[in-house]
Amino acid sequence: MNTNKIDLAAFLDYLRYERRYSPLTCENYQRDLDQFQLWLTEHKDSLDLNQVTEFVVRQWITKLHRQGLKSRSLQRKLSSLRSFYRYQIKHKRLSSNPAIDIRAPKEHKPLPQTLDIEMVSQLLDIKGDDFITARDRAILELFYSSGLRLAELAGIAVSDINADEALLRVTGKGNKTRVIPVGSKAMVAIQEYLQHRSLVNRLSLDTLFLSKQGKAISHRNIQLRISHWQMKQGIPQSVHPHKLRHSFASHLLQSSGDLRAVQEFLGHSDISSTQVYTHLDYQHLASVYDKAHPRARKKKK
Known part of the structure; x- marks a missing residue:
């Protein structure tokens, strides 16, 4: 087994047994990293994962974007790479994260369709x-x-x-x-x-x-x-x-009108995610909530 395979296997075990990620989440991480490694093999002379630069990551993301991959999918792939390289740094196999400063292109988010x-x-x-x-x-x-x-x-x-x-x-x-x-x-x-x-x-x-x-x-x-x-x-x-x-x-x-309750129902860790499921203006609602609720007000310095 080569170094890349050993490092990837160790990382996936870390996700499964230490972070206790679900099988589906682990499969997504593995798929993203396998796709990146395949691209390195085909286009970068089998460049080692630990020798990847920010420029190489940016090339891969640009290629996927031109092929029509949506921003959310690109963000997930970048997240997978960042997590893998953070793990490598933690175990002193790398000193810097080549994916840390790369952001996926933003795209317009249409309002979700609902039934009345x-x-x-x-x-x-x-x-x-x-x-x-x-x-x-x-x-x-x-x-x-x-x-x-x-x-x-x-x-x-x-x-x-x-x-x-x-x-x-x-x-x-x-x-x-x-x-x-x-x-x-x-x-x-x-x-x-x-x-x-x-x-x-x-x-x-x-x-x-x-x-x-x-x-x-x-x-x-x-x-x-x-x-x-x-x-x-x-x-x-x-x-x-x-x-x-x-x-x-x-x-x-x-x-x-209770954005926080809807957040809890949907299982969102961040209230900003709840905006995706509503037709109402999140920023206005969140502002009203944070100004009106006694436990949400920020203390004045």
């Missing part, structure tokens, strides 16, 4: 009491009730649900756990689905949402079921998990 409240009501007005219908109704209700990401919903276990308190334990990005309320209609839909679930759970799985074969339902299957109900319920625009998340955040913020 009437359209959501139409989508969720699902009739039927068979296993698939009951399961899909619970999935859709829970997406809109709690603003979950696709991976979060697919990963829910029956043991994560506190039916008495109508609360749900969710494991989000970076394996961070949060506890959020579940709306009454979503709770009813889940209870109805659980009656059917017991009949197909032949493998005694704790995973909440199962297929007819008793296996955990896949991310792709969830997406397809949402598209099925979008067409069946006569919704004129496409519906996907993140659009339901956008709709949840937008409707909750419009009704409450």
Whole structure:
């Protein structure tokens, strides 16, 4: 095994076992670093990772940008490189980080698309009491009730649900756990689905949402079921998990005006991220909050 492979393997082990990053996050880091190493092999005579300069990193990012890669993807790749080189510096294999001063080109962020409240009501007005219908109704209700990401919903276990308190334990990005309320209609839909679930759970799985074969339902299957109900319920625009998340955040913020609460629901570590899920002016809301709330005011020097 060459030096590059040894260093990369050590770095990925560090992410898995010391930083305790999720498998998906580790896969993303590995993919980014493998792509960079492949580019070095093809275009830089197999230049060693520890000999890379800022100019070389900038060349790679420029090439990806010209190929049409979005700013967010470029930012992630730069973040992967920065993290790897920080690890190398920490272990005294390098003295400087060649990716530290490079920023991805900015791009305009369009407002997220949402469904209006009437359209959501139409989508969720699902009739039927068979296993698939009951399961899909619970999935859709829970997406809109709690603003979950696709991976979060697919990963829910029956043991994560506190039916008495109508609360749900969710494991989000970076394996961070949060506890959020579940709306009454979503709770009813889940209870109805659980009656059917017991009949197909032949493998005694704790995973909440199962297929007819008793296996955990896949991310792709969830997406397809949402598209099925979008067409069946006569919704004129496409519906996907993140659009339901956008709709949840937008409707909750419009009704409450409480940006911080929406941040907690969505599992954002930084309130500025919550702006992506709203149609309202974040800077104005954050300014109002920080001026008005006694615990948010900055002390005068």
